[in-house]
Ligand SMILES: Nc1ncnc2c1ncn2[C@@H]1O[C@H](COP(=O)(O)OP(=O)(O)OP(=O)(O)O)[C@@H](O)[C@H]1O
């Protein structure tokens with residue numbers, strides 16, 4: 256990489272509290288939103304709505320939304336987007352032995368899904384479970400989201416808790432032999448999808464959760480994941496080319512002692528995307544990794560992709576890793592806001608953060624805001640951010656062997672993304688993602 | 703095979719002339735060596751021939767079997783049969799050695815309108831050649847040149863050369879960084895490739911390599927030009943006396 260610029264801004268986000276602002280825009284947004292009453296979630300939904308009214312929707316001048324325009328998410332309804340033709344690729348992970356759950360415009364499609372049964376897990380859909388007053392997820396639904404509202408407000412997550420109709424509720428007690436695969440599909444052009452998953456991993460339990468497909472003209476997803484001692488969650492999401500136009504998601508995770516969280520996201524296209532990871536390490540010797548590989552091409556339309564991460568170390572000997580890689584061309588924009596907060600007493604924390612952009616032309620740009628806030632003295636934390644162009648020496652080396660220019664670019668892009676992909680532990684899953692990436696890149700190389 | 707006529711090259715970024723009317727001809731089947739002091743332009747010549755950006759040819763030409771190289775893209779030159787073993791091979795993390803090599807072999811074949819090599823054929827060939835160069839299977843699987851020692855990188859260059867089977871091989875200081883045994887392996891590799899329709903241009907500082915790979919002609923380069931050409935004895939003379947007298951005598 257030729258490092259040509261490191262853009263960092265040293266601004267600590269403030270708790271958003273501007274009730275006055277909340278009024279009109281929020282009311283219009285809520286009027287257009289379908290707000291279920293809820294069964295076991297009823298109280299959580301009411302509280303979330305109260306939180307949201309307190310916070311208001313974000314304004315473009317909000318520090319935490321400085322680089323990403325919230326207005327398309329604030330708008331009462333999204334612009335309809337025609338249902339795209341089938342992608343030329345077969346669906347990801349199609350050949351794996353897995354439990355498949357299909358959601359169409361955010362609603363569970365039982366006919367298209369496998370029966371909700373897998374050894375070692377208890378699984379229900381939110382819509383189903385919410386018909387009842389009691390459920391194990393009552394202790395988590397909206398709870399991790401609420402906890403994640405401090406010190407930075409995340410209004411869309413509160414809106415999600417209030418408005419979500421469906422999603423999955425998974426309690427893992429064992430080590431299921433198969434991953435759970437959530438596939439999203441679109442059916443109507445104007446769908447404004449809100450989904451909310453709750454995952455509870457009991458001590459020592461393990462789960463791989465895959466999430467792929469296309470989600471609405473606009474989507475707002477929340478995952479609340481609670482990892483008990485020694486649990487292990489591997490969460491892999493991949494959105495197919497051009498499918499998700501306006502997307503917003505949050506993962507709120509609580510990671511207890513010796514537990515391991517690994518999140519990986521592959522994003523390709525989409526007009527405006529923001530993914531927030533809010534991770535609390537609450538037990539000793541725990542680890543949390545969050546990574547993304549992003550391909551942005553502004554040729555077909557605007558592309559703006561924002562990854563915002565907030566990792567809190569609240570226990571000893573915690574290890575965290577953020578690896579974010581974005582490849583941008585034709586005026587695409589990438590944003591990374593990543594924070595590591597080490598609380599008093601969280602000694603021997605090992606926190607690492609890297610965000611890098613590969614700009615394939617001068618019209619594209621990357622903005623990064625890495626932050627460290629450390630209140631313990633015996634810790635090791637590092638962050639780095641680079642923006643660079645293709646390495647000309649490497650390009651020439653490849654081409655001098657007869658590899659055509661387009662193909663050489665594909666190699667170098669894959670090379671650039673390799674560290675992020677390495678965060679996918681499972682070789683088979685990594686291979687699938689890597690092959691898919693290569694196919695996409697090859698197809699688009701010439702454009 | 704390779705004909706370079708009155709080649710003048712300057713840098714694109716600054717007004718600096720590096721090659722000053724260089725002429726050289728390597729007939730088919732021959733091995734020519736180029737020796738010359740540091741900074742005389744040897745690597746620049748190899749880059750200009752293989753199409754690296756950043757240089758401007760202000761005068762002269764270079765042809766491979768009559769076709770001008772200078773207008774071609776680097777990959778076209780490769781497909782036409784030109785190969786450069788780099789003085790400093792590049793590390794490319796995340797790209798497997800084998801994946802890359804197979805892509806290169808098949809891209810060249812495709813460009814020449816030949817059938818691609820099946821993965822079976824390719825594997826067989828690569829294993830055989832790697833064995834000769836004592837490159838183990840684990841190294842083949844690793845990302846390109848990443849974590850390779852200096853000598854391993856050079857052997858990997860020769861493996862690529864053997865797999866791509868170019869007609870015109872340019873080797874830029876392939877011997878530097880090689881231990882005595884590796885030098886023998888590499889030389890054996892090169893000698894095995896020698897044939898009536900393949901030529902070599904070997905850039906080196908040391909006469910030792912030329913004991914293993916017997917050159918037909920040795921050229922002395924200075925200040926961007928060939929100032930003297932002769933038989934293998936010229937390399938011996940350089941080894942013993944240095945460049946001083948030679949260059950003075952050439953004026
Ligand atoms: N990109 C460049 N920018 C500035 N100077 C350059 C550049 N490329 C080559 N040169 C200069 O041109 C001259 C020739 O360099 P070159 O690398 O071709 O020499 P060489 O004969 O291969 O030397 P060595 O024996 O040390 O490998 C040197 O003075 C070098 O500094």
Ligand SMILES: [Mg+2]
Nearest residue numbers: 744745746789
């Ligand atoms: Mg040199």
